[in-house]
Amino acid sequence: MSGLYIHIPFCLRKCPYCDFFSVEDVIPADYPRRLCRHLELAASRLPQRSAFQTIFFGGGTPSLMPPARMGEVLDRAADLFGIDADAEISMEANPGTLTLGDLQDFRAAGINRLSLGVQSLHDASLQRLGRIHDAQQARSACTLARRAGFDNLGLDLMFALPGSTLAALEADITAFLELEPDHLSCYGLTVEEGTPFHRQFSRGHLPLPDENDYAAAFELLHARLTARGFSHYEISNYARPGRQCRHNLRYWQRRSYLGIGPGAHSFYAVEWGERWSVPGDLDLYRSRLRQGSDPAERIETFDRRGAMVETLYLGLRTAEGVDVRLFQERFGDSIEALFPEAVQRCGSYLRQDGDRLHFTLQGWLLYDHLISLFL
Ligand code: SF4
Structure with missing residues (x-):
């Protein structure tokens, strides 16, 4: 953390x-x-x-x-x-x-x-x-x-x-x-x-x-x-x-962080990842703290597929993009092999420079549509 x-x-x-x-x-x-x-x-x-x-x-x-x-x-x-x-x-x-x-x-x-x-x-x-x-x-x-x-x-x-x-x-x-x-x-x-x-x-x-x-x-x-x-x-x-x-x-790199306070989220990079959230409710927050219980609740435990998709969803927001070599090491297969249709439909909006797979500027403009092809 x-x-x-x-x-x-x-x-x-x-x-x-x-x-x-x-x-x-x-x-x-x-x-x-x-x-x-x-x-x-x-x-x-x-x-x-x-x-x-x-x-x-x-x-x-x-x-x-x-x-x-x-x-x-x-x-x-x-x-x-x-x-x-x-x-x-x-x-x-x-x-x-x-x-x-x-x-x-x-x-x-x-x-x-x-x-x-x-x-x-x-x-x-x-x-x-x-x-x-x-x-x-x-x-x-x-x-x-x-x-x-x-x-x-x-x-x-x-x-x-x-x-x-x-x-x-x-x-x-x-x-x-x-x-x-x-x-x-x-x-x-x-x-x-x-x-x-x-x-x-x-x-x-x-x-x-x-x-x-x-x-x-x-x-x-x-x-x-x-x-x-x-x-x-x-x-x-x-x-x-x-x-x-x-x-x-x-x-964006899916690294761990702890969220404190009502409405805050946490991510734990354990196994495929866990996301926790504190409900946005000030009274509930205060009463849980009074009772001595951690106010955060686990809202998602990722499986391999979910972790892969989120790695792409977050990583492709950045200019660095996703490291294809690390992706393959982590998930056991390449992005092209796992998402052939999405990669093909992204066409020239998706570019690979060395090990980095990233969207072009025009790709970012269509981000919501293009990323939905991977979901
Ligand atoms: S209402 Fe929202 S946008 Fe406005 S200052 Fe508060 S947090 Fe920021």
């Missing part, structure tokens, strides 16, 4: 497109203590423990947590499991919640990578997305983060926004690049069931780009960001050299 995800499911205001497990509330005073208790219960269940190489505080809005409390959770994780001296310790932060003092304290508590949910640097788009911050606050958050000593700064950029144009995206990309991030996560807006955006969309009140506009936006991002030295290392993620998010790579 060498990755740790900690979920902080609290936000000042719920964004109308968001279906992550998070509630509009302040963080309860005892929440950090609950996380420590959860870590203790997980540690007692896991016979083999190794020091964490990556830790990720996600949400929700982890930057609402007092830095000293976050430091206590990290200390408990270090006591129970250990944390590598060069561990990547990331925190998602909302630009509307940050002060220089807090950022300095987060840095001092051990956070060494900041992921800012900027989404856009265009005020009208931020309002449409229901964000609590404006473009100026986002710019200021970047400046303060650098001043506080964060030399690994990632920004989230959202595209395919309602009513957006390629020219507006072009302007947004330019504005993002002026902030000189180390990492950019670029997600097209998706309309998730149960969200206010879904209701607006169903009534025809949310003008979203069509497939061609989406493809043009995806290609524009790729062209502009790679021209500026970013590697497009995963469908939605770009990084300067050496600045890939090591924690997220762990997910």
Whole structure:
């Protein structure tokens, strides 16, 4: 177990497109203590423990947590499991919640990578997305983060926004690049069931780009960001050299991680793999911890076929792709032999360079369709 995800499911205001497990509330005073208790219960269940190489505080809005409390959770994780001296310790932060003092304290508590949910640097788009911050606050958050000593700064950029144009995206990309991030996560807006955006969309009140506009936006991002030295290392993620998010790579490489907090998932790379999940229910979480039972539940035990499919499903999201030699060693047969029809139907969208099998850029644009051929 060498990755740790900690979920902080609290936000000042719920964004109308968001279906992550998070509630509009302040963080309860005892929440950090609950996380420590959860870590203790997980540690007692896991016979083999190794020091964490990556830790990720996600949400929700982890930057609402007092830095000293976050430091206590990290200390408990270090006591129970250990944390590598060069561990990547990331925190998602909302630009509307940050002060220089807090950022300095987060840095001092051990956070060494900041992921800012900027989404856009265009005020009208931020309002449409229901964000609590404006473009100026986002710019200021970047400046303060650098001043506080964060030399690994990632920004989230959202595209395919309602009513957006390629020219507006072009302007947004330019504005993002002026902030000189180390990492950019670029997600097209998706309309998730149960969200206010879904209701607006169903009534025809949310003008979203069509497939061609989406493809043009995806290609524009790729062209502009790679021209500026970013590697497009995963469908939605770009990084300067050496600045890939090591924690997220762990997910795509099917390596073990422990998830703490309601709504968090864990993956154990034992045998063909096991996936566990903590129900997204704050009351249930608290009562299970009170009873001294680990709140996580096993939701999937993979067989060989499931592990093969997931190796492809996750690995082909990355530019590295899947190592065909390792795949054959692990599963006893080649990808072509196991999935002949899917490989043949992917055609030139699937390319092999040395031992790496990966999708081309155009293949990534058709990812959902192409990967379904392997399922
Ligand atoms: S701040 Fe992030 S987690 Fe919270 S509601 Fe908005 S998108 Fe969701």
